[in-house]
Amino acid sequence: MARADYHTHTPLCLHAEGTPEAFVDQALRLGLADYGISDHMPMPNDTEKSFDNWRMRSDQLPEYLEWIGRARRRAEGSPLRVLAALECDWFEGIEPWINELRRRTDWDYLIGSVHYLGSLGSVDDSVYEQSPTTGSVEEDWRLYREAILRLVQSGLFDILGHMDLVKIWGRRTQELPTLFWEPVLDALAESGMIVELNTAGWHKPCATQYPDDTVLRELMRRGVPIVVSSDAHSPAVLGRDSERAQMLLQSLAPRGLREFIHPCPVTSTPLHVYGSL
Numbered sequence: 001m002a003r004a005d006y007h008t009h010t011p012l013c014l015h016a017e018g019t020p021e022a023f024v025d026q027a028l029r030l031g032l033a034d035y036g037i038s039d040h041m042p043m044p045n046d047t048e049k050s051f052d053n054w055r056m057r058s059d060q061l062p063e064y065l066e067w068i069g070r071a072r073r074r075a076e077g078s079p080l081r082v083l084a085a086l087e088c089d090w091f092e093g094i095e096p097w098i099n100e101l102r103r104r105t106d107w108d109y110l111i112g113s114v115h116y117l118g119s120l121g122s123v124d125d126s127v128y129e130q131s132p133t134t135g136s137v138e139e140d141w142r143l144y145r146e147a148i149l150r151l152v153q154s155g156l157f158d159i160l161g162h163m164d165l166v167k168i169w170g171r172r173t174q175e176l177p178t179l180f181w182e183p184v185l186d187a188l189a190e191s192g193m194i195v196e197l198n199t200a201g202w203h204k205p206c207a208t209q210y211p212d213d214t215v216l217r218e219l220m221r222r223g224v225p226i227v228v229s230s231d232a233h234s235p236a237v238l239g240r241d242s243e244r245a246q247m248l249l250q251s252l253a254p255r256g257l258r259e260f261i262h263p264c265p266v267t268s269t270p271l272h273v274y275g276s277l
């Protein structure tokens with residue numbers, strides 16, 4: 001089966017490392033079909049002062065596109081496809097900026113992710129690790145699910161990123177996962193969006209991929225296409241755990257696993273995805 005990695009970062013986000021050439025060389029070594037570059041999007045009006053300390057500023061977009069251009073030049077003459085993307089943050093009121101970013105260049109796809117939970121900050125930040133934000137784990141999960149639902153309903157994104165990142169520090173809701181996620185699963189099935197199996201969770205305190213097994217099974221049952229992504233912040237992590245992820249999907253697919261080409265719902269870029277037979 002063709003392997004691909006659609007969620008990767010660059011040093012412009014200030015917490016990743018590696019040159020475009022190093023990423024491409026690693027992709028070629030692994031025999032990837034697609035290397036998708038999807039760094040954290042810049043925020044509006046942030047040329048003076050950064051919104052936070054883990055993303056490029058909006059005036060660095062040309063630099064980002066040049067980085068992608070270098071990767072493309074390195075891959076020239078090989079079968080590797082290098083794709084231009086962004087990992088976009090979704091929160092209340094961000095929609096006009098996403099539309100503005102979309103106009104800046106011809107993106108191959110946009111990933112929609114939720115990091116920020118209201119005024120509570122970013123859930124993958126160690127500040128959140130130390131203090132559960134709303135006072136109850138159940139409430140945090142509910143807030144996170146509502147944000148994900150709104151993201152999916154916005155129709156702005158092609159891929160849904162790490163859809164249960166709120167579990168990163170190992171704190172769990174007691175609710176039944178399938179029932180809990182039902183509104184999101186329904187919205188996803190209707191949206192044509194692709195969901196990522198993000199393998200980075202295997203290396204975090206939660207020690208499990210995003211999203212959970214039960215959610216992956218339900219997604220495949222409903223015909224939602226799945227991509228496997230590493231969320232690499234360095235060349236060495238590119239494509240990490242892709243075989244393990246494929247085996248997991250194989251074990252969860254209701255009628256056996258198949259790989260097929262699926263167009264992104266917004267941009268129509270064809271991607272290598274997995275689904276149930």
Ligand SMILES: [Zn+2]
Pocket residue numbers: 009013015040054233
């Ligand atoms: Zn990051």
Ligand SMILES: [Zn+2]
Pocket residue numbers: 087113115161162
């Ligand atoms: Zn993310």
